[in-house]
């Protein structure tokens with residue numbers, strides 16, 4: 001490939017980083033300390049992160065939302081913990097940079113879709129939805145997303161979906177349902193990164209779960225001992241956020257700007273401390 005072609009490719013593609021559920025202070029710490037340099041080193045134009053667990057492991061406040069956005073994140077998505085701190089209702093509308101699942105009832109505060117310009121001026125639509133398998137009852141995510149994707153594509157071909165769901169089957173099925181209609185669908189909520197990333201036949205990048213951004217010396221970001229106590233003795237315990245072995249999990253997706261088709265998807269794991277050689 002000539003240099004001219006390489007240059008053309010770079011001009012036409014946008015590189016997007018999606019970050020898995022940020023859990024508590026450790027999750028914020030690694031983003032505050034490392035995200036800026038990571039973004040630059042990997043030529044990232046747009047960053048989306050899931051913030052449903054960011055305040056003490058559950059929910060998000062306006063103040064913490066603003067701190068996260070100041071870490072060079074473009075859009076924050078959420079999930080079933082979004083209402084744990086109801087003050088966030090006031091932060092869900094003003095700048096469109098925090099969204100809640102689209103299939104909550106219509107009269108809930110906030111929106112499940114936002115369209116934001118990347119640093120280089122490319123319009124990117126981000127949608128968020130909740131799954132229904134092994135989760136609380138909620139409106140159909142397929143119907144809600146189908147309608148919202150049609151709306152988003154009137155403004156931009158680059159459409160991203162954070163599908164916050166428990167079951168891999170429900171997530172994979174959504175991938176096939178919207179293949180070719182959106183640029184990328186990633187799962188969140190389970191906090192464990194899956195190794196099934198791929199570009200589907202019609203051009204939608206897909207992964208069942210991004211993983212977690214927080215302490216990995218933990219059970220899904222929480223201290224091990226109280227979780228074990230609850231599992232073994234069935235006695236309720238307080239699950240504080242764990243602190244050791246902090247990592248950021250996510251994906252980098254490359255998307256053709258003119259068509260919105262995904263060109264590649266790769267898993268990312270960034271550690272707080274580099275491993276010794």
Ligand SMILES: [Fe+2]
Nearest residue numbers: 079080081189
């Ligand atoms: Fe969740």
Ligand SMILES: [Fe+2]
Nearest residue numbers: 021052053189
């Ligand atoms: Fe979560």
